[in-house]
Amino acid sequence: MVAYSFKTMFGPQVSALMKRQTVRADRKRHARPGEPVQLYQGMRTRNCVKLVDPDPICVRVRPIAIVTTWLLEEFIASIVIDGRSPFIATRLKRSRRQMALASSTSATAV
Numbered sequence: 258m259v260a261y262s263f264k265t266m267f268g269p270q271v272s273a274l275m276k277r278q279t280v281r282a283d284r285k286r287h288a289r290p291g292e293p294v295q296l297y298q299g300m301r302t303r304n305c306v307k308l309v310d311p312d313p314i315c316v317r318v319r320p321i322a323i324v325t326t327w328l329l330e331e332f333i334a335s336i337v338i339d340g341r342s343p344f345i346a347t348r349l350k351r352s353r354r355q356m357a358l359a360s361s362t363s364a365t366a367v
Contacts, residue, residue, distance in 0.1 A: 258292070258293055258312070259286060259287060260294070260295040260296075261279060261295070262297045265298060265299070268298040271298075271309065280323075290316060292315050293315075294312060294313060295307065319338055319339050320339060320340075321337065322337040323336055324336070324337065
C-alpha cells in the first residue's frame with residue numbers, strides 16, 4: 258500500500274475529497290490504478306493525522322512533465338500530460354476561434 262503526505266494547507270481539501278489529484282516526483286513506487294492509498298498530513302511527525310478513512314482507491318496514474326526555462330528559474334515553460342500539452346492545444350483552439358469570429362464578423366459587417 259502507498260501512503261502520501263500533504264501539507265497542512267491541503268488537509269481540509271483532501272479530507273473533504275475536494276482535492277482529488279496530486280503531482281509527485283519520481284520515487285521507488287507510486288500507487289497503481291485500483292490500489293488503495295493512504296492519505297496523511299504531517300507524516301513521520303508526532304502530529305501525523307490520517308485524512309481519509311476508509312482509504313480511497315487510486316483511479317488513474319498519468320505521467321506529467323513540468324518543463325522550466327533557463328531564462329527564469331521560477332518560470333514554467335510548459336506542462337506535458339500523457340505526452341500532450343493541454344495548454345498549447347487550448348491556446349490554438351482559442352486563436353482559431355478568434356480568427357473565425359473575426360472573419361465572420363467582418364463578413365457580416367460588409
